[in-house]
Amino acid sequence: MTDLLSITDLERGDIERLLDLTDRFAEISTRQIPKVPALRGKTVVSLFYEDSTRTRLSFETAAKRLSADTMNFSVSTSSVKKGESLRDTAQTIEAMGIDCVIVRHKSSGVPWQLTRWVDASVVNAGDGWHEHPTQALLDCYTIRQQRGSLDGMHIAIVGDVKHSRVARSDIWAFTKLGATVTVVAPPTLLPPAVGAYPVQVSHDIESVLPTVDAVYLLRMQRERMTEALLPSLREYTATYGLTRRRAELLRDDALVMHPGPINRGVEIDPDIADEQRSVIVDQVRNGVSVRMAVLFLLLGSGTELHTPTDALQEASA
């Protein structure tokens, strides 16, 4: 594997291998000095054409914990503002001798285009409505951490599936790992051909909630209101929001998940996000470990994980 572009590309075994590897990086993050020299000398560039705080920080933290050099190509202050094309930007970055590009773009497919123009590894950090594979991996890791396995689980994904790269990646990841998925949304917020996905569809959240092992709430974007997709946010919350009353329909051990940032009071009641069964904070924490595993798998030799690290730990002790 030289690039991580989508979950669709991965086999179940690939995902499991990444999650197994993540365990080892989660352990590193608990160390006194959470840093290993695995990617020393490697250069990783964040190329974010779309605002993102958490994903960019998560990737940069992951790269730094692996001792990679990180560069942040800030689109808003760069030559891109002066009209530089995607291809020229990519080739400029590559000419600087980098090993990995982490790219986010509002247009679906941009990571695929980059792979045609650069030799460096490309990691998709979110492309348009299409995929966000590291989010799906960290979601799977979080569920596995809580439940041991996704096999046989029933997971509801609730909200704006149509415009969600998180949903598209999660649907493939969850089902590849043996879960069944029900998407719950008004018809206007489903992809036009939802039958292309291995999912069940429901428009009745209350009938679905008692049957699930996890409910995954998507962020409801306010700009959807201007596209005649919904009458109002208020009506969305009334019909699809995880309200306090609806949360009581969940089994006691059901997980509540969200990719963040949360619209408290829109897709989820403010209190539920902070409840015991909410694993939203675990998702963020696991994001760093998963991204360490991804970068290590793409860029590392695969042999430096233990020995030098232990030496480093001893030296610092």
Add this chain to the structure above:
Amino acid sequence: MTAPTLVIKGGRLVDATGVRTGDVVVGDDGSILAVGPDLDAPRVLDARGCVVSPGFVDVHTHLREPGKEEAETIETGARGAAAGGYTCILAMPNTTPAIDSAGVAREVLELGRKAPCDVRTSAAITVGRAGEQLAPMAELAALGVRFFTDDGTGVQDTRLMRRAMEYASALDVVLAQHCEDDALAAGGHMHEGEWSSRLGIAGQPAEAEELMVMRDIALARLTRARIHFQHLSTDGSVAMVRAAKAGGMAVSCEATTHHFTLTDERCSTYDPVFKVNPPLRTAADVAAVRSGLADGTIDCIATDHAPHTPDTKEQPFDEAPPGMLGLETALALALTELDLAIEEVVGLLSWRPAQLLGVADRHGGPIIEGRRANLCVFDPEQEWTVDPSTMHSRSRNTPYAGRRVRGRVRHTLLEGEPVFLDGEATR
């Protein structure tokens, strides 16, 4: 006294009257002087193993001049056309400025006079193709413009389209529509369906095209005008035109080579070379277009040749402009992909579009003494691999790069002059 200049020897002649063998002698006045066995002239063009047909006619060519000469000029587009066997092409009006006035139309026709192809021009139905006010159609018709279209977009306003049809009916011109309901297709970049859903790309539903076909058939019934539908791409559109024709209405339509050879699955690489409008559709739509070509519902093959510079096609899929090259691959794709007799294929490329465009006096006519020597000589069996770098167009955005196809143009004669000779452009 007319003198013979060359003879096309040993070919199989294919025209609307049928298939036969014979040599064709061309005179220095650009006409066919004689057709028959064992003829001679000072110069011999070898056509053994080849088909000699009337030159092809494209009713849908984007030449980009004026305004985007970096993508194509009238000269380079015409050269590509000659390389594809075309002797007549119709420039689309979505240039900058749009071809919506006598001044711009005159400029295009003037530039076309020096080109290695007979360049005709369409003109916009509305001023600036903005869909608000009728263009000066009578003045343009007086210049010889026979085809009016806002191509690149359809006329959205139903009342304005009705008025255009009524007004045009006095002018002996054809109104042609790019069928797409903008409100329904807005923001879309590929066919809406399984692939757009999977790829996370906003879609253009087939129904956005079909709604306008349906509306314009209704308007044509209301106004008794004739209407031509450009680049039909959906099963439903073809079915509606078939029914309208069966009902005796004066409707015609064209289909592009890409709409009978490629499906929306091609967009899965996110390569904008596969982005086109109307978009590549499903396999069922491709089959419908093929059956429409076979049963006569679809009147002709058009290229919708739409050059774009490499840098514009290297943008993200949803930012790249739609369009693909077509002139230099149309014959080969039709021969390779359509299960039709050779005279049917040539008819779809030649005499049927010539009649539609009103150029049958010079193009697409039978290969007989006295007709203009606008001819194409092609080897229907020669296999070749499409290579963008060898194309004559100024742009490279063919979706067929690397594809093996069968059938290659050897010579193209424009008014008796070999403008494309042994696979090489002569001017």
